[in-house]
Amino acid sequence: MPVLTEKTAILSCPSTISAPALGTHEVRHVFRSINIRKAAGPDGVLGRVLKECAAELTDIFTLIFNISLSTSWVPACFKAANIVPIPKQSNVTCLNDYRPVALTSIPAKCLERLVIKHIKAAIPPSLDTYQFAYKENRSTEDAVAIVLHTLLKHLEGKNTYARLLFVDYSSAFKTIRPFKLRAKLHLLGLNTALCNWIADFLTNRTQSVRVGKHTSSTIAINTRAPQGCVLSPLLYTLHFTHDCFASSSSNLIVKFADDTTVLGLITNNNEVDYRSEVQHLLSWCHNNNLVLNKKTKEIIMDFRKNKQLNHQPLSIGAEVVERVTRGDCHGGPVLGSSHCLSCEQGPTTPLLPEETEKC
Numbered sequence: 001m002p003v004l005t006e007k008t009a010i011l012s013c014p015s016t017i018s019a020p021a022l023g024t025h026e027v028r029h030v031f032r033s034i035n036i037r038k039a040a041g042p043d044g045v046l047g048r049v050l051k052e053c054a055a056e057l058t059d060i061f062t063l064i065f066n067i068s069l070s071t072s073w074v075p076a077c078f079k080a081a082n083i084v085p086i087p088k089q090s091n092v093t094c095l096n097d098y099r100p101v102a103l104t105s106i107p108a109k110c111l112e113r114l115v116i117k118h119i120k121a122a123i124p125p126s127l128d129t130y131q132f133a134y135k136e137n138r139s140t141e142d143a144v145a146i147v148l149h150t151l152l153k154h155l156e157g158k159n160t161y162a163r164l165l166f167v168d169y170s171s172a173f174k175t176i177r178p179f180k181l182r183a184k185l186h187l188l189g190l191n192t193a194l195c196n197w198i199a200d201f202l203t204n205r206t207q208s209v210r211v212g213k214h215t216s217s218t219i220a221i222n223t224r225a226p227q228g229c230v231l232s233p234l235l236y237t238l239h240f241t242h243d244c245f246a247s248s249s250s251n252l253i254v255k256f257a258d259d260t261t262v263l264g265l266i267t268n269n270n271e272v273d274y275r276s277e278v279q280h281l282l283s284w285c286h287n288n289n290l291v292l293n294k295k296t297k298e299i300i301m302d303f304r305k306n307k308q309l310n311h312q313p314l315s316i317g318a319e320v321v322e323r324v325t326r327g328d329c330h331g332g333p334v335l336g337s338s339h340c341l342s343c344e345q346g347p348t349t350p351l352l353p354e355e356t357e358k359c
Helices: 004-012 022-030 047-052 055-072 107-123 142-153 178-187 193-203 230-239 272-287
Strands: 081-089 098-104 160-167 205-211 219-221 249-255 259-269 297-300 326-329 332-336
Touching: 004 022, 004 107, 004 332, 022 055, 047 107, 047 193, 055 107, 055 193, 098 107, 098 205, 107 193, 107 230, 142 160, 142 249, 160 272, 178 193, 230 297, 249 272, 259 272
Parallel strands: 081 205
Antiparallel strands: 081 098, 160 259, 160 297, 205 219, 249 259, 326 332
């Protein structure tokens, strides 16, 4: 893929191709599918109003939506958000333990759902085979299953073992750059006007933080895909993970959203491909403005009778990656016991505790 800058991104996306036109039946259907329990955004438009008055409001909103798409311009009220901090875990020790969830306009969410259909229709269905998030009939169980199947099949071979790197990115959704994303979407074959609409959707977004009855002042942002927007998960995968794949057949990279597992299938103690893969991943991260944080861990699965007791550590930059005996892969325990590093019972020892065989 060519190196993209904001300048080349703009030049590569001339707005000469007409935008997709939405029909009234599409808008009416998405209005009638609204979950009325969802909170309203800063505009105060309630989902109940749109759902119960769908017949009366469909025509005017169809016109608004089509004008927005044809001009590649998103109304300011569609880009406003109230940010509500939600704890990621029960024990909160710092601000990074909160997830900033955006409460956005419900009419905007409806438009996003319609845009998603056009995006999915335009991109290859086989894109990013090993990304298991945000896809129909895919779940964390599928991601775990492919890792375990590949791992166990490899360990049946002679003189084999495996290393698994559980990658954790720092604030991945905050690093999306609209113009670079627009160029990537253009190269994937997405409608040019829609590429420009998405770039506008992500720029000059206004937001304020709301905690209880208190609301902060409003600021404008030009990077990130807000967590809470319908489009954000798909845009994240198209911007980042679709071009993150293993460069060697002896490795596998499996993803669930921004949770990434690098599986190195090692034979005869040759770790060259695995270590090269990690360096390749670091280069990819650098090119995409992603940073690995200290939560990145590694597990070694070595059941050989004559195995090495002291495997060479893996380093990322100047930091040595912490080696653990239990790993969480894509929301579920994949390798769950202390025998992973020093198994004396051989490969027949279960990799998952009986009570957590299904993640």
